[in-house]
Amino acid sequence: MTRVERLDAAAAERHLEDLARILADAVQGGASVGFLTPFSAADAADYWRGLLPVVAAGDVLLLGAWLDDALVGTVQLHPSVMPNGRIRAEVAKLLVLRSARRQGLGRSLMEAVEALARERGRTTLVLDTQTGSDAERLYRALGWTPAGVVPEYSLLSGGGTGATTFMYKLLA
């Protein structure tokens, strides 16, 4: 049984440990989501704690995905704060616990975050993702268009740099 729900700042704080586990698992699994290994659940908790005020202010909208009673995935919507950007938002940090993958949770989170964006009048969506990753393939399947690839975008935990694909989706 899976479901996706909004997490306000209070709910995010209650689920801080779960969110930290999800982020640490992703980073340890090699996902390029801003951090490098070694990366502990405590490091991840620091990140989420820092995000709470931003969520409370509404500058980041947070969604969670549950598998039965466990929070196993999350995604964020970052609406542009610029006056000319009221139509636009960035989708960020789509994370699903490795043990909960291949059950459609990533797709459910993306569909929910797109619905949330549409509801907020944000019809131009952008994101960036590791070139060639399963995530990129999911975004393509969901109708996202690759805008281009930046060859040396991020440092990799294993050393060296990795390419990132910038993508967009225009919601009708």
Place this chain on the structure above:
Amino acid sequence: MRRVKTPVDAAAWARLRLEFIRQSPPPVVWDEAATAVEIENWLAESLKRQDLAAFLAEIDGEPAGIGAVSIYEVPPAPAVSGTEAYISSMYTEPRFRGRGVARAILDELIVFAHAAGVRGRVWLRATDAGRPLYASAGFLPRDYFMQLRLTD
């Protein structure tokens, strides 16, 4: 777009590969029948292994383009992953060009390489015609390659 797994797909892939070779500068000795057999053998091998894959793209049910990727291991170093990929056999039938066939194949090969554990370099040798496509997919020109050919 799919990985070559059936005899029908293998035959189509081999046919396009031979067309590609015919249009490339010919080798000194070019025994087409023998090359066809070698291609079939390579395809059969690629089905058994996780480090070789051939992909075939179709348009309206017709074979339109091909590509292949080989995954290999190099000694680890601080700045590179030990698992790398080499892309080859990128070819689109002339009448299907300009419709994103090669791009779709390239994307699939890169996804395959990523899934195979490549977190460092993906290499390929670009023709002048192919260079813009590869650049748009994030490939950077590198001029430090050297090549040696061994013979019997």
